[in-house]
Each structure stands twice: as C-alpha cells, then as structure tokens.
Amino acid sequence: MPLHYPLSAVVAPQVGQRDDMTLALILTTISPEVGGVLVRGEKGTAKSTTVRALASVLPPIEVVAGDRFASAPGDTSPDGPGPDNRWPLEAETETRPVRLVELPVGATEDRVLGSLHLSKVLADGVAEYEPGLLARAHRGILYVDEVNLLHDHLVDLLLDAAAMGRSTVERDGVSVAHAARFVLVGTMNPEEGELRPQLLDRFGLTVEIAAPRDPQLRAEVVRRRLAFDADPTAFVASYADAERALTDRIVAARKLLPEVELTDAVLTKVAEVCAAFEVDGMRADIVTTRTAIAHAAWHGRTHVTRADIRQAALLALPHRRRRNPFDAPGLDEDLLDQVLGDEEPDPEPPAPQGPEGGADESDESGFETGAERPPQPTDGAERPPQPTEGEDGGSDGAGDGDRPDQPTSEDEGLVTGAERPPRPTMESVVGSAAPYQVRRFEVTGTGAGESGKRSRALTTNGRRIGAEPQGEKHGSLHLVETIRAAAPHQRARGRTDGRLVFHDSDLRTARREGREANLVLFCVDASGSMAARKRMEQVKTAILSLLLDAYQRRDKVGLVTFRADSADVALPPTHSVDIAAKRLADLPAGGRTPLAEGLLTAVEVLRVEKVRDPRRRPLLIVITDGRATHGPDAVNRSRAAAGWIAEHGISAVVVDCEQGPMRLGLAGQLAAAMQATHLPIAEVSAQALAGVARVA
Structure with a gap:
C-alpha cells in the first residue's frame, strides 16, 4: 500500500490559508452533515495532497465482514439477511481504515451508481446489482479532483446522495437502495471554469487557497517534498506522533459533538449573519450552525462562542453570496464583525448568565475577540514561522496587465470612419450594461463531443x-x-x-x-469605427450576454480582438468565462480595422484547438461592422479569409454592429462570404427575437 504525504507535514502557504483548508476538512469529518468541502485554488497548491492525507488521520471503522456496502451492525443493506435486510447487532465485524474513493472526471453514470453485473446476467440469467463508487465510498471520503470539469448530471448525483445519505438505483431491471453517507470533497482550479451557483450551494464549506509567496515557505515546501520522495517511510515515521495527535483530537471531538449546547441566542446570531449577507434559502443557516457546533467540539467546548460562529460564516457563506456567474466568491469580514458584535452568545439555554463565561471559554480555546483565523491543529512543531508582512494571496491576478499597447501617432492619423475627431490617444475603454438572455446559436450537424447544452450530439x-x-x-x-x-x-x-x-x-x-458543449470563439472588432461610446457599450453588453449563455451551456470560450494594425488572442480557449469577462471589461477601442488579420488569427486558434480537443466542435462569433481599412487590398484579403472559413465548414455567426440611417451592409456581405448567420446586434437578445416573431 503506497504511503501518503502526512497531513501534519503540509506547509501553510500564508497566514490562515492552509489552516482554513485543513480545518474545513476536519470539521466536515467530525460532522458529516455539514455537507462536504469545495477547495478552490490555483494549480500546484497541494489540494490533492492534503485531501489524500486526510484519510490517514481518520480513526478506523468497524464494518460487517463480507458486506459490500461497508455497513455497521444494525444497519440495513442489500446484502443484509432477513426480510428487512438488516444486519444483526451481533454480526461478525472487521476493522479497516476509512476509504478514500477517487472519482475520475471521465467516469460514467453506471460506474458511479452501479449497474447490472453483466457476466452473471449473461452467463447465469441472474439480475444481480454490482455496486458503484457511491457504495464503495459509504462511511468514507469521496474525492473529486477538478470537480468543475465533471459532467453536470454526475455532479447532481453526487450532491443529492451526499445530501440524502442514500443512493437509489432504478435502471436496467434493477431496483436497489443503499446507504451512501460520505464526506464529499471537491477541488478545482477557477481558471478552468466555475461551478454553477446552484451546485456551489450544495457544498457545505468552501476554501480559497494560493501558493506561498514567502521564499522561506516555498523553500520549506520543496525541502519536505524532496525528503518525502527520498525516503517515504522515514518521513512518515517522523510525523507519526503529530498524526496520532490529530486522530485522537478528531475522536474526542466526535464524542463531544452531541453534548454541545445550541442556544436560541446562537441561532438568532447565525440568522442575523445570514440575513445581513442576503444569502438565498435556508441551507446557509443550517450549514453555518452545524459548522459552528463542530468547531466548538473541535476546540473542546460544550457551548458555541462568537469565534465559532465567525469561523463557520467564513467557511460556509462566501460561495453562497454568488448570485451572478461573474460574481467572485467572497465575504466582507468588516461587515461580519459588525453583525457579530462584541458580546458572546448566551451559553446557558434557560436564561442569560452574562458574557464573561463565554469570553473566558473563547480565550481558553485560543480565540480572541475579532480573531481572523483559527489556531493551527496540533500537528507538531515542525512548521516554520508564519509570515506577517500582510500577504493576502486572495487573487491570482488573472486578467491584469493585458491591455494592448497604446497606439502610435501614425495609427491615430489613419482612423477611417471614426465618430469623433482625433485626440492625443484614440483608445477608449467603455463599460457594459446588464447582460440579457440571448437566442441560442448551434453548430450545424450532429457531433460527438462532451455533454453540454448547446448543439445536437x-x-x-x-x-x-x-x-x-x-x-x-x-x-x-x-x-x-x-x-x-x-x-x-x-x-x-x-x-x-x-x-x-x-x-x-x-x-x-x-x-x-x-x-454537447462547444468552443465558442469571439472575434471582436475593437477599431475606431466601433469606438463610439454607445456602440461599444452595446457590443460589450452583447458579448457579456453571450458569455453568460456559454457559461450556462458549459462551453469553452476564447477571445480574439483586432484593432490598429494587428489581431491579438486576448484569451486562449478556456472553461473560465469569468476571465473572459475581465478581459472584455478592459478592452480598449481605437485605430484602423485589420479585419483580415482578425479572421486569420481566429482560424489559427481554431486549428490549434482542433488538435488539442478534436471532439469539441467550434462556433465562431464575429462581432464587427464589416469594415476593412488596414493594409493594401484590405477588402479582398478579408473576403479571402472569409472564404477559407466557409470552405472548411466552420459554423459562424456575424453580429452586425453597423447602425444609423446610412448603412453600407458590409457585415452582411462578410456573412455571405463566410456562409454564416447574419444577425444585427439588436436581435441578439432572445426577447428581441420573440418580438420579431410576434410581429410576423
């Protein structure tokens, strides 16, 4: 059996960050009803290492010998004897470690839920159920790496089973129900795309982590990893005492959990916090309360303090405030402290006894009033000192520093069709209005790509x-x-x-x-003819609305912009529409219109992506007024590029941004050359399309 890196040897990247991840994992193992943990962070931050290390510090469990569903004596199980399928209390048992079951991103529904045992069906004519991963994970940990890349219907199955504690299979002539109580842990890199807000809400806790910025901490990470790789046995043995201390503390917290008192004052304070942050539904209140109780038990208390509620809110609420797909998860800690106030909740249910008792207990637990982070678990003295320079690490800086260069004076003097007189710089950055629902665009034909919500496949x-x-x-x-x-x-x-x-x-x-899901590549004209404030605002709003549609349909997105004398890949194809929205917000406009360069750059992006992901079919959305003003023979070169797109059968849409009483119809000609759908920008909205249909 391979040795896993010890949990107590994981180095905290910054003050509180790794502690928050470890704390969240431990709290949900103390009280599985909390609902699991979602860990968000950049690549290479030991997310998977920490999760795999968690199983080694959990106390072993007793299961009925020979039961395929890890049942305890007295539990019901499809393998149980008797009419009620319940194992007797005196059933023979065996002790084994807690399982860590890993769910691959490419798993099928049959593998997750279970299905018919094919060999017995075909050979013996017996319809026997073969358990899936949910049954194997019962009373253990189910780990999904890159959960944001998992198919939506599989995520729904996992979260429903985690919430109900049971899995029911009705398929292929099999009707089986079995217990499926497990700790669900998902890790993800936000750069690869976000989970839908509805799915985010089903995870009990969420944690944001980042790599350490302090050179000493980074060196310590490398030092420990090299030591582990050189001699895993000796390295694990050196942390055995710290691992054992963690296990003993988890066992003690589980025993203490039923004794933690929950007063009306605590419930009221939790409700005030959730109401102040305007979270939807009641799941946030329930999860925050359960987390606060588990946090009190973890620190050896039988009553919930202000510090418990604060820490629970920091773990349970940030991802529930995300109402819009482009909203970044987060929590205003100043507002949280203001709502919590300075007084401790009443520790006695019958009547108030004064704040001093709760305050003393809080001090004993290591929490001071207004403490930002919990103390580190008792994982040994090997951790290096934590930095105190005020590092935050809360942002990976995605989207920063990507503004195109300022145009030269030569560019400024060659703007064709500009709607305002030349100024010292022709660049302008315009915001966007609120996004709207757009009509659905599809790739023609029937594909065979990844499951999604756009094109037939x-x-x-x-x-x-x-x-x-x-x-x-x-x-x-x-x-x-x-x-x-x-x-x-x-x-x-x-x-x-x-x-x-x-x-x-x-x-x-x-x-x-x-x-299926597709690759939606935006090719955006950001030249001087598009730089009028009203027009650029309309363009950005349309793109933002199309990005929101791509997010809901689980597409990959990319962004190519062209202006002045060149085209740039502002965003290579990615699952993260959040980053695309950030790049769009900083998109300047001005200069000539290199239409041919924009189309050819988009074609090159599609060619490279075809090699990387051959099953994903592309949809090219060109947003322009159709003018081509850069370089010799600009119009003919643009037509040649459009003809190449048509020749290779690339599904495309030309969104026509031309407005005013005097229209040249150049975007329509471009769409005809590309054999693409031509659509005025005012008709991108689904509501506008419905209005046209009603008039017709």
Whole structure:
C-alpha cells in the first residue's frame, strides 16, 4: 500500500490559508452533515495532497465482514439477511481504515451508481446489482479532483446522495437502495471554469487557497517534498506522533459533538449573519450552525462562542453570496464583525448568565475577540514561522496587465470612419450594461463531443435512438438489442436448457442523442469605427450576454480582438468565462480595422484547438461592422479569409454592429462570404427575437 504525504507535514502557504483548508476538512469529518468541502485554488497548491492525507488521520471503522456496502451492525443493506435486510447487532465485524474513493472526471453514470453485473446476467440469467463508487465510498471520503470539469448530471448525483445519505438505483431491471453517507470533497482550479451557483450551494464549506509567496515557505515546501520522495517511510515515521495527535483530537471531538449546547441566542446570531449577507434559502443557516457546533467540539467546548460562529460564516457563506456567474466568491469580514458584535452568545439555554463565561471559554480555546483565523491543529512543531508582512494571496491576478499597447501617432492619423475627431490617444475603454438572455446559436450537424447544452450530439446521456456493438465503448447496456443479436445463433451455439447463450459479440450499447458543449470563439472588432461610446457599450453588453449563455451551456470560450494594425488572442480557449469577462471589461477601442488579420488569427486558434480537443466542435462569433481599412487590398484579403472559413465548414455567426440611417451592409456581405448567420446586434437578445416573431 503506497504511503501518503502526512497531513501534519503540509506547509501553510500564508497566514490562515492552509489552516482554513485543513480545518474545513476536519470539521466536515467530525460532522458529516455539514455537507462536504469545495477547495478552490490555483494549480500546484497541494489540494490533492492534503485531501489524500486526510484519510490517514481518520480513526478506523468497524464494518460487517463480507458486506459490500461497508455497513455497521444494525444497519440495513442489500446484502443484509432477513426480510428487512438488516444486519444483526451481533454480526461478525472487521476493522479497516476509512476509504478514500477517487472519482475520475471521465467516469460514467453506471460506474458511479452501479449497474447490472453483466457476466452473471449473461452467463447465469441472474439480475444481480454490482455496486458503484457511491457504495464503495459509504462511511468514507469521496474525492473529486477538478470537480468543475465533471459532467453536470454526475455532479447532481453526487450532491443529492451526499445530501440524502442514500443512493437509489432504478435502471436496467434493477431496483436497489443503499446507504451512501460520505464526506464529499471537491477541488478545482477557477481558471478552468466555475461551478454553477446552484451546485456551489450544495457544498457545505468552501476554501480559497494560493501558493506561498514567502521564499522561506516555498523553500520549506520543496525541502519536505524532496525528503518525502527520498525516503517515504522515514518521513512518515517522523510525523507519526503529530498524526496520532490529530486522530485522537478528531475522536474526542466526535464524542463531544452531541453534548454541545445550541442556544436560541446562537441561532438568532447565525440568522442575523445570514440575513445581513442576503444569502438565498435556508441551507446557509443550517450549514453555518452545524459548522459552528463542530468547531466548538473541535476546540473542546460544550457551548458555541462568537469565534465559532465567525469561523463557520467564513467557511460556509462566501460561495453562497454568488448570485451572478461573474460574481467572485467572497465575504466582507468588516461587515461580519459588525453583525457579530462584541458580546458572546448566551451559553446557558434557560436564561442569560452574562458574557464573561463565554469570553473566558473563547480565550481558553485560543480565540480572541475579532480573531481572523483559527489556531493551527496540533500537528507538531515542525512548521516554520508564519509570515506577517500582510500577504493576502486572495487573487491570482488573472486578467491584469493585458491591455494592448497604446497606439502610435501614425495609427491615430489613419482612423477611417471614426465618430469623433482625433485626440492625443484614440483608445477608449467603455463599460457594459446588464447582460440579457440571448437566442441560442448551434453548430450545424450532429457531433460527438462532451455533454453540454448547446448543439445536437451523440452523448452518453440523453434520449435513446438506437443501439450499436459495444466494441471498446462502455455505455449502458441495451438489453433488448443484445437479446435480438444473440437470438439467431442459439441453435448453432447448442442451446439445450432453455437459457440464451451469449457471446461478447452480442453485446449492444444504447445509442443516445443529447446536447454537447462547444468552443465558442469571439472575434471582436475593437477599431475606431466601433469606438463610439454607445456602440461599444452595446457590443460589450452583447458579448457579456453571450458569455453568460456559454457559461450556462458549459462551453469553452476564447477571445480574439483586432484593432490598429494587428489581431491579438486576448484569451486562449478556456472553461473560465469569468476571465473572459475581465478581459472584455478592459478592452480598449481605437485605430484602423485589420479585419483580415482578425479572421486569420481566429482560424489559427481554431486549428490549434482542433488538435488539442478534436471532439469539441467550434462556433465562431464575429462581432464587427464589416469594415476593412488596414493594409493594401484590405477588402479582398478579408473576403479571402472569409472564404477559407466557409470552405472548411466552420459554423459562424456575424453580429452586425453597423447602425444609423446610412448603412453600407458590409457585415452582411462578410456573412455571405463566410456562409454564416447574419444577425444585427439588436436581435441578439432572445426577447428581441420573440418580438420579431410576434410581429410576423
């Protein structure tokens, strides 16, 4: 069995950050009803290392010997004896470590929920259920790395099972229900895209982490990692006492948890905090309360203090304040302190006894009034001193410093069709209005990409439209078609006892049609002819609305801009529409219109992405007024680039930004050359489209 890096050896990157992650993981193992942990952070910040190390400090569990569902004596289980499937209290047990079950991003629904045991169905005619990952993770930890890249329907299954503590399977002639109580831990890099706000809310706690900025801490991280890789056994042994202390403290906290008193004053204070931050629903109140109770038990107290509520709010509320996909998670700690006030909640349920008792207990636990972070777990004295220079690390700086260079005086003198007289600089940065719902654009034909919500495709989920030989594919079994394939060969196979004789070549999997996610590449004209404030605001609002639509449909997005004498890839294809929105906000306008360069740069981005991700089909959205004013023979070069796009069958939309009574119709000509959909910018809105339909 491979050795895991010790939890107590993980170096805190900055004051409180790694402590918050470790604390959140420990609190949710003390009280699994908290609902799991989502860890957000940049790559290379030991997210996976910390999660895998957690299992080694959890106390072992007793399970019924031979039970496939890790049941305890007295629990119901599909393997349990008797009519009620309940194991007797005197059942033989065995002790084993807590399991850490890792769910791959590419897992299928059958693998997660479980399915028919195919070999027994085909060989013996017995419909037996084969447990999936949810059953294996019962009473353990289910870890999903890069949870933001997991298919939405699988995330829904995981979170529903985590909330209900039970998994029910009704499929392929199997009806099974089994316990599935586990600690759900997800890690993600926000640069690869965000989870939907509805899914964020289903995680009990969330933590933001970043790599250390202090050189001494970075050196200590490398030193410990090299020591572990050189001799894992000796390194783990050196932290054995610290690991054992963590285990003992978790056991003590679990025993103390039922004794922690929850007073009306605590409930009222939690409600005041949640109301002050305007979180939706009641899940935030419930999770914050449970976390505060677990935090009190972790510090050996039988009553909840102000410090417990504060720490619980810092872990449970930031991601629940995110109402818009472009809103960054966060919490105003000054407002939190203002709502909490200076007085401790009453520790006695019957009547107030004065604040001094709670304050003393808080001091004993290591919390002072207004303390920003909890003390580190008792994980040994090997940690280096923490920096105090005021590092925050709360932002990775994505999107900063990406403004194009200032135009030269030559650029300023060559602006064609500019709507204002020349100034010392022709650059202007205009904001956008609130986004709106847009009409749906699709890639033509039927694809076979990743599941999403945009274009038609053959996917692993969706409506069943046929069957195909299994081959190397692993999908849901199409039982009727499998029997139909085997039936003509029964006499040749020597069928004698009434049972069908199956071969592997008979297996048929369901062919399903659903929706796929696409690559939506924006090619945006930021030249002088677009620089009028009203027009650029309209353009940015339309792009922001299209980005919101791409976020909801789980697309990858990219951004190419062209102005002056060149085109730039402002954002390579990514799942993070947040970063695209930031780049859009800083997009300046001014200069000539290098339309041909913009189209060719977009084509090159699509070519490279085709090599990286061949199954994901692209949708090119060109936002321009159709003018081409840069370079010799600019118009013909633009038409040639448009013809190349049409020749290669790239699905495209030209959003026409031309306005006013005197229109040249150049964007329409560009759309015709590209064989693309031509759409005036005013008709991007779904509401405007509905208005046109009503008039017609």
